[in-house]
Amino acid sequence: MRTIDLSPLYRSFIGSDHLAAMIESAARNEKQASYPPYNIELLGEDKYRITMAIAGFSQDNIEIVVQENTLHVTGEIPNSEPKAAEKEQRQFLHKGISERSFERKFQLGDHVKVLAADMEHGLLNIDLERVIPEAKKPRKIEIGSRLIEG
Template sequence: MRTIDLSPLYRSFIGSDHLASLVDAATRAEKQSAYPPYNIELIGDDKYRITMAVAGFSKDDVSIEVQENSLTIMGSKEAKKTEQKFLHKGISERNFERKFQLGDHVKVLAADMEHGLLHIDLERVIPEAKKPRKIEIGSQLIENK
């Protein structure tokens, strides 16, 4: 596995610690298991959908939490105490935790579960103050007092 030395960034750029933490979070995310499988879909200009295969889990077994720019999805089931005998067991019902690093101004709009798929809708909502605006030549700056 390759590692990236970001120490030159710390010496050269002020505020690069945020960039370094994003890169570190991305490399940690790569080390996660592939369970459960998921898709990230672009459904509009600033709209996204995460679809996660959670076969065997109910709405009560899955929790979704957003904290700052991190989306965490956890699935937890109590172990069944039945004497089932499987000839083949391909549907995994093990507990999981999957984290996604969200970009700035990305908000979680809704979550829904249908046919063993968990759908989470997200949207990037850029505040008016951050949107580009046209400045007319010869205009004066008006300050809020």
């Protein structure tokens, strides 16, 4: 029997359980590069945190934009070509820290809001929360009650 890995569904669609949208999002994510690595963490019932490993970037090089239900995180390495003398001095035996620009997109569920973003020790943390409006929350209707319209 063939096993299907559903982990792309869980890591790319935050705050909603619309299966069709999750499948579509996971299909897009499979085509994306895996840089930079990230975690999506459930902090509470409706609270989430995205943590991205972005070593070598400063706050000035990172842009976070929310448009409709998509969170865009981009990192631009400034165009600073090392001088010839610098290139000769730097000799890597192993180069595992990537120094390239990136763009990551996360599909957000309905009513998911970005609360804050901070950067510490090469990690970018983006906190999110799903805030359901009162009109969308379930209401208990008592039997025998009447709605009085004024």
